[in-house]
Amino acid sequence: MSHLIDLTDHKFGRLFVLERFISNSARQEAVWLCECECGEKSLVLGSNLRSGHTKSCGCYRGEKSTECNTIHGHAKRNRASSEHTIWRGMITRCTNKNRDDYDRYGGRGIRVCGRWLNSFEAFLEDMGPRPTLRHSIDRIDVNGHYDPNNCQWALPGQQARNTRMRGDNTSGFRGVSWHKKHKKWTVTIGVNNKLIYIGYFESKEEAVIARKNAEIIYWTDKAIKAVND
DSSP, rough: OOOOOOOOOOTTEEEEEEEEOOOSSSOOOOEEEEEETOOOOOEEEEEHHTTSOOOSSSSHHHHHHHHHOTTTEEEEEEEOHHHHHHHHHHHHHHHHHTTGGGGGGGTTTTTHHHHTTHHHHHHHHHSSSSSSOOEEEESSSSSBBBSSTTTEEOOOOHHHOOOOOOOOOOOSSSTEEETTTTTTTEEEEETTEEEEEEESSSHHHHHHHHHHHHHHHHHHHHHHHHOOO
């Protein structure tokens, strides 16, 4: 039979051990009467005290749950608000090297300013509530950082206009490129991750005009919704 370790007068987490309680369990494990910092008393297995499995009468777990699920009014029914989700996503794509899109953000030097990195409240104060569920965070300068002077809530059409030009672009105009096989200028436009081909053109000037016309046609909220539907 193992030697009993006297836990009386010891403290484990928030629990202060008052005395041993005679256990009626079949295993005859040592059970201890404890008083929590909140004033509640409870019976706890000695093994749970020593392992750190039980640190309070249950008040600590309740406080942490409330803290996690109540983010200044931005969590309901255990679900974070869309603003809080966007804030977390902004940080992880700039800091988590395991993300698939890290190379487009943190991997190329995009950072979250210290004010936002350390405080969701500061982020919400600067950005304000998300206007609609179709709005998302948009960097005005796509090569700039996430900070109050470079970010806005934007609709898909606004974000599409603000995408970064491809590194292999030779025309100087987004969506206009030279097609070696056809020896013509080709024009494309992206709408919500869908690439639409506009056509081939003999001159770059014609291609640029076609691209600008396509932006007027496709980069409106109604047009974007129609493409999605």
